[in-house]
Amino acid sequence: xxxxxxxxxxxxxxxxxxxxxxxxxxxxxxxxxxxxxxxxxxxxxxxxxxxxxxxxxxxxxxxxxxxxxxxxxxxxxxxxxxxxxxxxxxxxxxxxxxxxxxxxxxxxxxxxxxxxxxxxxxxxxxxxxxxxxxxxxxxxxxxxxxxxxxxxxxxxxxxxxxxxxxxxxxxxxxxxxxxxxxxxxxxxxxxxxxxxxxxxxxxxxxxxxxxxxxxxxxxxxxxxxxxxxxxxxxxxxxxxxxxxxxxxxxxxxxxxxxxxxxxxxxxxxxxxxxxxxxxxxxxxxxxxxxxxxxxxxxxxxxxxxxxxxxxxxxxxxxxx
Numbered sequence: 418x419x420x421x422x423x424x425x426x427x428x429x430x431x432x433x434x435x436x437x438x439x440x441x442x443x444x445x446x447x448x449x450x451x452x453x454x455x456x457x458x459x460x461x462x463x464x465x466x467x468x469x470x471x472x473x474x475x476x477x478x479x480x481x482x483x484x485x486x487x488x489x490x491x492x493x494x495x496x497x498x499x500x501x502x503x504x505x506x507x508x509x510x511x512x513x514x515x516x517x518x519x520x521x522x523x524x525x526x527x528x529x530x531x532x533x534x535x536x537x538x539x540x541x542x543x544x545x546x547x548x549x550x551x552x553x554x555x556x557x558x559x560x561x562x563x564x565x566x567x568x569x570x571x572x573x574x575x576x577x578x579x580x581x582x583x584x585x586x587x588x589x590x591x592x593x594x595x596x597x598x599x600x601x602x603x604x605x606x607x608x609x610x611x612x613x614x615x616x617x618x619x620x621x622x623x624x625x626x627x628x629x630x631x632x633x634x635x636x637x638x639x640x641x642x643x644x645x646x647x648x649x650x651x652x653x654x655x656x657x658x659x660x661x662x663x664x665x666x667x668x669x670x671x672x673x674x675x676x677x678x679x680x681x682x683x684x685x686x687x688x689x690x691x692x693x694x695x696x697x698x699x700x701x702x703x704x705x706x707x708x709x710x711x712x713x714x715x716x717x718x719x720x721x722x723x724x725x726x727x728x729x730x731x732x733x734x735x736x737x
Contacts, residue, residue, distance in 0.1 A: 521635025
């Protein structure tokens with residue numbers, strides 16, 4: 418409860434960061450941006466997400482990795498503060514609250530972002546690190562946004578809770594890199610467990626826990642799992658199993674010291690939150706988070722509702 422008044426930025430901003438925006442950290446943001454215009458914002462977001470997470474414990478992890486769709490919290494905020502709070506800031510608050518509800522860290526991050534006038538899911542997908550990336554590719558993707566190796570390892574720790582679809586890692590189980598064999602960096606017992614969840618030729622949509630030990634807790638177990646070859650995604654295990662990598666010592670540090678992990682995670686989130694944001698008179702405050710205002714105005718209510726519902730189902734399924 419101590420974090421009710423704390424503002425923060427979400428891992429969902431990785432999506433915003435990685436869509437080709439130039440690296441910049443001079444945006445004029447303010448931790449108390451909505452103090453006068455929407456003073457109850459933080460408590461509204463907290464109450465809505467807490468209520469939903471009681472019926473669906475997967476929701477916090479989904480929100481931390483939220484992609485591009487309308488956030489259910491928007492309705493409650495819009496009722497209290499119409500036309501004031503951007504979707505980008507709502508998502509930021511939603512993910513911070515999700516971290517807190519999963520016993521993870523809370524931290525102050527300035528708010529005041531505005532929503533962009535364009536949206537390109539294809540470009541976002543192209544720039545987001547893939548689950549099969551090796552360490553060199555991961556570092557390059559983060560470095561392109563001004564994020565260093567510590568940021569990479571710390572932000573990857575968001576995989577300490579939530580789920581991933583079989584399609585994101587099934588290749589590791591049966592035909593790693595076209596060898597016809599499983600990924601040698603997978604723990605053999607864990608491999609057999611995953612094969613039961615994701616049979617060869619299966620539908621690919623079945624969900625597996627990203628953290629097999631504490632799947633709904635935001636803790637340091639993600640790093641302990643890597644040490645025993647139980648990273649679900651190749652991009653996870655690469656942080657520890659790449660020979661001679663400088664990420665190994667960071668994984669070891671975070672595995673033994675949760676405080677150090679939380680501290681670095683918060684610092685990396687703050688750093689990331691300042692990349693390519695729109696402030697002042699740039700951008701807009703969207704009426705529908707799925708659409709820029711111009712497009713939203715052109716659509717009738719029925720079509721908007723239908724498209725939002727469909728898109729929400731797709732992205733929640735992919736990111737739980």
